[in-house]
Each structure stands twice: as C-alpha cells, then as structure tokens.
Amino acid sequence: MDAYKQSASSLLDTYTSFCFEVLIMAVKELTILVVCSLIVCTGSEIFTSTDKISHLFGEEKFLLDAFSLYIDAEEEIVKKMKRDLLLLQLGTYSDPVDPEQIKDPVAAFILLIRLRSEWMSIEKYTSSSLSEYNVYQTVLEYAEIPQVEDLQGAALGLISLQELYKLYPHNITKETSLNAAQAYFVGFVAYNENKFQHAFLWFLYSLGRLTQYSTVTENELLRYLSDSAYHFGSLPVAIYFSQRLFNLDPTNEEVKVQLDLYRFLRYQKTSNKDIFTLINESSNSYEALCRGETSKRQMALSCRYSTGGGNPRLMYAPVKEEVEWDEPRIIRYHDIISDRDIESLKNISRPLLSRSETIGGVTNIRTSQSVFLDEGYPVVARTSKRQMALSCRYSTGGGNPRLMYAPVKEEVEWDEPRIIRYHDIISDREIEILKNISRPLLSRSETIGGVTNIRTSQSVFLDEGYPVVARVNQRIADITGLSMKSAEHLHVQNYGIGGKYEPHYDELDTENDRIATFLIYMSDVEIGGSTVFPKVGVALKPKKGSAVLWYNLHKNGNVDLNTEHAGCPVLRGNKWVANKWIHEYGQEFRRPCSLSYWK
Ligand SMILES: O=C(O)CCC(=O)C(=O)O
Numbered sequence: 001m002d003a004y005k006q007s008a009s010s011l012l013d014t015y016t017s018f019c020f021e022v023l024i025m026a027v028k029e030l031t032i033l034v035v036c037s038l039i040v041c042t043g044s045e046i047f048t049s050t051d052k053i054s055h056l057f058g059e060e061k062f063l064l065d066a067f068s069l070y071i072d073a074e075e076e077i078v079k080k081m082k083r084d085l086l087l088l089q090l091g092t093y094s095d096p097v098d099p100e101q102i103k104d105p106v107a108a109f110i111l112l113i114r115l116r117s118e119w120m121s122i123e124k125y126t127s128s129s130l131s132e133y134n135v136y137q138t139v140l141e142y143a144e145i146p147q148v149e150d151l152q153g154a155a156l157g158l159i160s161l162q163e164l165y166k167l168y169p170h171n172i173t174k175e176t177s178l179n180a181a182q183a184y185f186v187g188f189v190a191y192n193e194n195k196f197q198h199a200f201l202w203f204l205y206s207l208g209r210l211t212q213y214s215t216v217t218e219n220e221l222l223r224y225l226s227d228s229a230y231h232f233g234s235l236p237v238a239i240y241f242s243q244r245l246f247n248l249d250p251t252n253e254e255v256k257v258q259l260d261l262y263r264f265l266r267y268q269k270t271s272n273k274d275i276f277t278l279i280n281e282s283s284n285s286y287e288a289l290c291r292g293e294t295s296k297r298q299m300a301l302s303c304r305y306s307t308g309g310g311n312p313r314l315m316y317a318p319v320k321e322e323v324e325w326d327e328p329r330i331i332r333y334h335d336i337i338s339d340r341d342i343e344s345l346k347n348i349s350r351p352l353l354s355r356s357e358t359i360g361g362v363t364n365i366r367t368s369q370s371v372f373l374d375e376g377y378p379v380v381a382r383t384s385k386r387q388m389a390l391s392c393r394y395s396t397g398g399g400n401p402r403l404m405y406a407p408v409k410e411e412v413e414w415d416e417p418r419i420i421r422y423h424d425i426i427s428d429r430e431i432e433i434l435k436n437i438s439r440p441l442l443s444r445s446e447t448i449g450g451v452t453n454i455r456t457s458q459s460v461f462l463d464e465g466y467p468v469v470a471r472v473n474q475r476i477a478d479i480t481g482l483s484m485k486s487a488e489h490l491h492v493q494n495y496g497i498g499g500k501y502e503p504h505y506d507e508l509d510t511e512n513d514r515i516a517t518f519l520i521y522m523s524d525v526e527i528g529g530s531t532v533f534p535k536v537g538v539a540l541k542p543k544k545g546s547a548v549l550w551y552n553l554h555k556n557g558n559v560d561l562n563t564e565h566a567g568c569p570v571l572r573g574n575k576w577v578a579n580k581w582i583h584e585y586g587q588e589f590r591r592p593c594s595l596s597y598w599k
C-alpha cells in the first residue's frame with residue numbers, strides 16, 4: 001500500500017514538474033566554485049604573496065560577474081513565478097461563485113487535483129526562497145491542502161459511482177471532462193484496487209485525450225491497457241494493445257515476451273470476457289433502489305404536496321400529486337373534485353351534450369358526446385379553483401399546543417416498518433446556521449469498524465449550547481411525542497465525492513438502544529443520495545427541510561430487521577443531513593413496551 005501511495009504521489013509530482021531548479025542549481029554551483037577557488041580550496045596562503053593578492057583584483061571581478069549572473073537567474077525565476085501565478089489564476093476563472101455549487105463529482109475531483117498541483121508548484125518555488133520572511137511557509141501551516149489520500153479517495157468515489165450507477169467514463173464526465181493525466185490517475189487507482197474493467201475504461205478514455213502536452217505517455221497507457229485487459233480476462237484486447245506497444249518500441253524484449261505469452265494463453269482459453277461493456281451483475285436490492293428502481297407499491301403510497309408554484313389558493317391546501325409516468329410526464333392529482341360537484345357537473349351537462357367531433361368532423365374515431373361549460377356555472381368556477389381536503393395529513397402532534405397553529409405536513413412513506421416523512425420542519429435559515437456551525441468541526445464519520453469505505457462522509461455532534469440546535473431538538477420532541485432526555489446530540493453530516501453509507505442498522509445492541517431515528521434532510525440531492533431500505537424496497541429522496549422518522553426497535557425491544565437502510569452514493573449534489581437518534585429510556589409512557597414475541 002505504501003509503495004502504491006508513493007508511486008501515486010510521484011505520479012502527481014510529475015504533473016507539476018518545473019525544470020527551473022536545474023538552472024538555479026547550475027548558477028549556484030558556479031558561484032560556490034568561484035568562492036571556493038578564491039578562499040578555501042586553493043590550499044594556499046594568499047596573504048604571504050603580494051603577487052597573489054594583486055591577482056585578487058581579477059578574481060573579485062569574476063566573483064561579482066558571477067553574482068550578477070546569479071541575480072539575473074533569480075530574476076528569471078521571479079518572472080517565471082509571475083507567469084505561473086497568472087496561469088494558475090486563469091485556471092480559477094470559471095470557478096463557481098458559490099462553493100456550494102460544486103455538485104458535479106468530477107468538478108470536485110478536478111478541484112482537488114488542481115489545488116494539490118498548485119501547492120506543489122508553489123512549494124517548489126518557495127522552498128528555495130531567498131526571502132528571510134517566507135510568508136508562504138506561514139500560510140502553509142493554516143492551509144488545508146488536499147493530500148494524495150484525498151485524491152485517491154476522490155478517484156475511488158468516482159469509481160464506486162460508476163459501479164453502482166453503471167456509468168462509463170464518458171457518462172460521468174459529461175459535464176466536466178478530465179484530461180489524459182487526470183483520467184490516467186483514476187485508472188491507476190482502479191487498477192490498484194483490482195477493478196480492472198473500470199481501470200481499462202479510464203485508460204482508454206485517457207488514450208483518447210492524449211495530446212503532445214500530456215504528462216502521461218502513450219507507452220504507459222498502452223502498457224496499462226494491455227495489463228488491465230489481461231487481468232480482466234480479455235486476451236484478444238490485451239494482445240491488441242501489447243502489439244501496439246511493441247510497434248511503438250520494437251526493441252522492448254519484455255513486451256515481446258508478454259505478447260508471446262498472451263498469444264499462447266489465448267489458445268488455451270475458449271471464451272473471453274467483454275471488457276468494453278459494463279454489465280449489471282448484481283441484483284442487489286440496495287443498488288437497484290439507489291438506481292431508482294423503486295417498487296410500484298411505494299410509488300402508489302407516496303404522495304407529494306404541490307402548491308402550484310406558490311399559488312396562494314394552494315398554499316394552505318396543497319394538492320396531492322403522483323407521478324404516473326416520466327416520459328411523457330403524466331401526473332395524477334388526487335381528490336381534486338368532490339362527489340357532489342361531479343353530480344352537479346353531470347346534471348348541468350346532460351341536456352346540453354352533443355356528438356363529439358374530431359378534425360374530420362363526426363367520425364367513428366370518437367364516439368362520445370360532450371359539452372364545453374364556462375365559468376358562469378359556480379361549480380365549474382369552484383372546481384377549477386379547487387379546494388378539497390387532502391389525503392396527505394396535517395398533524396398537530398396529538399394536540400401539542402406548539403403544533404396547533406403550525407401543523408406539520410406528514411406523509412406515510414411506508415407501512416411496515418412505518419416510515420413517516422414530515423415536511424418543512426426546518427427553515428432554510430436554520431439549515432444555513434447549522435451548516436455554518438458544523439463546517440469547521442466536521443471530521444471523518446466512523447462506523448463500529450472505525451474509518452472505512454462503508455461510510456464516506458464527515459460529521460459532527462452538536463450540543464444544545466447552540467440555540468438553533470435546542471430549537472430543532474424541541475421541534476423533534478413535539479413532532480414525535482418522544483422524550484429527548486436520553487437522545488444523542490444532533491448529528492450533522494455532509495457527504496463527499498460519491499459519498500455513501502452502505503446498508504446498516506442504526507441500533508447498537510445496548511441496554512438503552514436507539515429506539516428511533518429522526519433523519520433531517522438539510523439539502524436536496526439532484527441525483528443519487530436517497531435513503532433506501534433494501535429489505536422492503538423503499539427509497540426516500542432527500543428533500544430539503546423535510547425529515548423522516550422510523551422505529552429501529554419493535555415495541556418488544558427487539559430490532560426490526562426491516563429497518564436496515566443505506567445512504568446511496570451522491571451522484572450529483574451536496575448532501576447534508578442531520579440525525580437525531582432517540583433512545584429507549586424516557587419513552588416508557590410515550591411508546592409503551594409490548595410483551596409480544598413478534599412485535
Ligand atoms: O444519509 C442517509 O440517507 C442515511 C444516513 C444514515 O443512515 C446514518 O447516518 O445512520
């Protein structure tokens with residue numbers, strides 16, 4: 001692994017290699033040589049010979065000339081530094097004004113690479129700085145510079161997105177493309193993780209983007225392409241790339257031997273795997289749910305509130321809407337007209353009906369009778385304005401006075417386990433405050449096994465010392481009717497590139513266990529990032545300001561095995577959530593226990 005890190009590190013170093021040091025070293029050595037010949041290394045005593053002393057005039061001139069040369073060289077370097085600075089500044093030209101806009105994982109990856117290589121180039125200049133007061137060194141102490149591990153982690157994030165969502169390099173780089181060296185780096189990371197198909201696809205992408213300025217060579221790419229194909233089990237492809245490599249460098253004995261070996265092996269094998277096509281190998285429920293292959297049942301269960309884009313008549317009586325199909329988009333609106341109004345409309349229409357026509361007049365294409373009714377009829381006006389009761393409920397938390405005037409919109413997402421979504425329970429302002437408090441405190445989230453790739457996010461627990469946290473906790477207590485006495489502090493989480501939390505249970509198997517989870521979505525996520533329950537086939541899409549609640553334990557205290565859940569990899573977006581884990585102690589009268597063996 002260390003060797004791997006080292007090679008990755010040196011690979012990156014080459015991205016930013018500058019040859020100015022060669023020049024400065026040469027001039028420095030020249031100066032030293034001159035000084036050396038004058039003072040120390042001659043081995044002679046100058047002072048004992050007037051002739052030698054007089055000779056010094058000439059030597060002094062030589063010394064000053066060398067010094068002048070040295071200054072010229074330093075000036076050249078300053079000029080080069082200024083040129084490089086300009087180039088680096090140009091590179092930031094198209095950056096988003098709002099850093100939160102970094103939603104594209106590839107753009108985030110490039111930013112990490114850019115920052116690292118910027119740092120490396122500045123570091124090269126400043127480490128040999130002539131200035132006594134080297135500001136940059138001080139700046140460095142405070143700067144957060146992406147490490148090689150960050151780049152590897154980000155590349156792995158991209159690879160895991162590809163795996164789960166079955167994406168080819170050209171899919172994932174649709175919005176932001178990678179240059180040959182960057183793509184090579186992703187391939188290299190995949191290769192070292194033995195993900196040979198993904199490695200191959202990235203090397204191929206890199207080959208297609210190779211230019212004369214690339215810091216990766218065609219030789220390197222061909223070698224890795226043939227190696228990856230061989231390891232994946234695609235011998236003809238391995239032979240093809242080895243042959244290309246051999247054509248480039250016919251003197252390379254090693255390639256020749258390899259080519260012969262592949263040819264020999266090819267005759268032994270009867271079938272070869274197709275390395276160019278990603279196949280959907282897993283029928284894994286977690287992955288399918290993350291891809292949005294949600295069960296029909298949940299679609300039918302879920303409802304959305306629409307306020308017609310802020311239409312005041314719908315603000316307080318939103319319509320329940322359901323997406324029946326995506327292309328063409330077909331939406332069903334539920335309960336938009338009462339039975340009584342339907343009867344009145346029928347009664348008004350009956351005497352007025354006449355044969356419906358099409359463009360061709362009365363034909364057998366359309367065999368019905370119809371009539372257009374204007375808003376002169378109150379029922380028509382009323383219906384088009386719509387003021388029906390809702391199927392998605394308003395909850396006042398069982399009469400909790402704090403919710404009487406601001407009832408919570410609640411929606412049943414699933415029945416067993418019961419998963420309820422509460423809408424608009426936290427304002428955008430509160431979310432911003434929570435994020436601002438959390439940002440400097442975030443650290444890598446862990447699981448029972450410590451820091452692992454099962455959970456790629458950063459998080460922090462916030463106590464009630466922050467008024468906003470106290471307010472949010474109180475709201476959770478009001479909505480759930482549960483005691484917060486033994487609950488954990490509010491846990492704010494932000495996911496990274498391809499950030500995910502693989503299937504797990506929240507319960508900890510302790511005496512005072514996590515009875516319920518209240519998960520607040522502090523952001524929308526454009527693609528991916530759903531919370532999914534693989535055992536029951538539920539996918540909950542993050543919706544900023546909403547929260548979901550489920551019980552991890554049955555009333556008898558046993559863990560509800562259907563509550564296994566996961567946070568899907570974020571494909572596009574910046575996912576923030578806050579968890580409130582509510583424990584058993586304190587709920588004795590609020591959620592009474594059961595003696596049942598099953599529940
Ligand atoms: O982010 C999510 O969607 C789920 C988070 C979660 O399950 C957890 O933090 O325990």
Ligand SMILES: [Fe+2]
Nearest residue numbers: 504505506565
């Ligand atoms: Fe969880």
